[in-house]
Amino acid sequence: MESSSSVTGTAAPAAARKGPNGLVGLARFGANPLRFLDALRGDERDIVPFKLGTLRCHLVAAPHLVRAVLESKEWPPLSRGRLSSLARWYSGGLILTEGTWHGFQRRTLWQPVVGQPSIMDVTGLRAARCAGSWEDGATIDAFEELRTLVRTIDWQILTGDDLDARPDLLRAHERGISALAWLLGPFGDSRWGWPLPSSARARSARAVIDTEINRLIDERRGNPKSFGDLLAWFVDRLDTDVAEGDELICATVKQWLGADQLHSALTWALHLVATHPQVEARWHAELDLALGGRIPSPRDADLLPYTRHVLLEAMRLYPPIWGFFRQLTGEWRLGDTTLGAGDVIALSPWFTHRDERLWPDPLRFDPDRWRDGAAQPPPISYFPYSAGPYGCPAHELSPRQGVLVLATLGRSWSFKPADEREPTPLATGVIEPKGGLRMTLARRN
């Protein structure tokens, strides 16, 4: 770890301490966070200061400092800060927790389950079902289709049930996800209780989801081993029969559903392949040679290097989580800079993955950057899943799922852009194509 909690060193740059443009910054950031981040590229410093309203923020640009933040175990003074307002949706669980309790949950609840074989089995089955439901020549909204696919995969992994049969739950879940974005914004926590339609929708969505998850927990209580899903595993593991245990299980299920951003990565991967014919030809050649026409199995997730490189490169250009943060509860030294209590440390895969100081010709889609032997940028120039003790627990699982889904869809279909316009990336909870992504299907197999 390269940071220390020493409070000596130079103070944070003046612009971060009392820059005049906090309100302008807030408005610009709110209007288009990706453009806001791109505008910081002209600043060559390792840590780029900016203000959002009265909040002093510091974008960490140098990879060795990104690494120092991500790998630090100095919690406090590092904290999750305003992420705590997500308790309105989650009430606890891993992403709202710090320190020992956080480590305990990761070790006992998350790490043992992310490797369970049923996850890849369900992923493959649902992807094949999705591919089988499409019609030759049809135009789909790829973002919408893939989002629904990922949600149904997750729901079946977790509960064994088919989310296709429960549109009410899917709708409630999407409402919760859109509430997470405003919960993080100014007044988010109190807005939950306001008499606004969006707040009322979020509250009733939470009641719908919680009621269903608690019903499923009760069903498993007493005899969890007769169910083969992850919810039963959680119930068995936390066999406490106390309200706090159930609340933690409920939060864990909702966090799995809410954290999975694979649909965003898959959408951009399909778009990039469809607009780069040479990549598409090589991708199809790999699938045809490796699979010989059969439906991929979970084992194939580790046997399709070019498919994996396409996915990694899509997540470089369009990292689903475009930015995340830590907040300081006291002074903290990062590199040569001492940051103050209350300051926000911003980390942005969008910014770093497109930094021309780290990635030659950064806007070029080139899956070969990832082939064995290709020159690599410094460590932590690429962090779509974050890293360190608070990084994504699915960082190994999720790309394997992604390869399996891409291979299953790409084996049967090629995708052509239905619109001439280049999609505009829009930063919501993920990077999504503004207005969706219409693609026309042509059957291959």
Ligand code: HEM
């Ligand atoms: C393409 C898909 C995904 C992406 C890009 C992604 C990315 C991320 C990122 C950037 C973080 C933030 C970590 C931080 O603050 O340092 C995170 C955290 C997290 N992710 Fe993922 N994730 C994905 C899929 C998943 C899936 C499938 C799961 C469920 C198993 C999951 C569960 C979580 C959880 C629980 C956390 C909080 C970790 C903690 O607080 O210790 N993610 N993810």
